[in-house]
Amino acid sequence: MSALLPPLPSLPALSTSALSGGGALSPASGRSGAFGQLLADVSPRAAVVQAQEGDTLIGLVKAHYRQNQQPISEQQAMRLAHQVAARNQIDNPDLILTGQKIDFSSLRMPALARSEAPGPLELAPHKSQSVGQLAAPAASTATALASRPTPWANSQGAEVQHAVLDKTLERAVAKGFVPAHEAAAVKERILALADRYNFQPDDFARLSLMESGGMNPQASNGNCHGIIQFCDGPNRGAASVGFKDNPRAILGMGLLQQLDLVDRYFSQAGLRVKGPPIGLDDLYLTVLTPAARQETRPDAPLPIAGPQARYLHVGQDTRGPITRNSILAGLHNLTNALLPQTPRATAPPVLGALGKGAMTRLYDEVANSLPTTLR
16 A cells, blocks of 8 residues: 655645646746646646556656656645545545556656565665564564654644754755755655655655765665665665666655655655654665564674764774664764754663663763764
């Protein structure tokens, strides 16, 4: 089952009265120029797409435009996604099913060329495991995540500040990773992902600082590419999002496009829509080694092939193991080093082992040494 990101507050679902002639946006929608001309000029094509695991309506709309090298904004994509839902009599445009056949002819574009459905992710360094196994009820990662004590919960009501995310985006703009005019849309997309999978937006920023130097879509170590380092190889990150044959093509995508891949990857890796809150350690392990999430003890060595970045190892010694607590310490240390002006709120306690009470150690109890190099 695949879900579309919740509609943005400024983009209500299109009613049937908003549709005109062949499904193009009506003049009242205010769309004109190249975007409107594209809809008006091309002839309708038969374009039925069978939804694959991780697909979303908005992602499929964007895929049509990417295939035809046409620009499209987040707002335009959202409106067209609602239009497609209406024409396909999809009652809930926020929900599509794996295997569901959806007619995209209202986009008036050539049929979408789809690669074969992505295979399961490689969930351990020396052992492959299907996503279906990962999500199985017995002894599953999802069960482990749901049963773990969590150091935070999403709050409703007062406006939430995201200091780390804001600083990371400011840094990304200053370094040329993201155009200044796209920064607001990037933040909006990250907030939507955080809401969908129930993690803190600031934690995604911390993850990106470790993986790509902070929202850098061009980051690559030769084998892994993009903002969360989609890696080459069968059943690994790049293959799971449809880039098995040409992983480096990910580097040709902008940050907003790569965030669509992140959405698909999180779904493939077993994160549940509106599931239990995901802490920083589990969020990072979802990217680094998904199978390691099943070890929930905070100081137990994790089955992660190494060495990794020194910040992730116990004592920042690459000869030592990586634990949940060392991951938390390393991500916070690196964030504080790269974003020294980020305000520091009272830190939640480090997670204790299952069956134990909350531990008194804090995330701030980490080494104060500054980085000398990043991986």
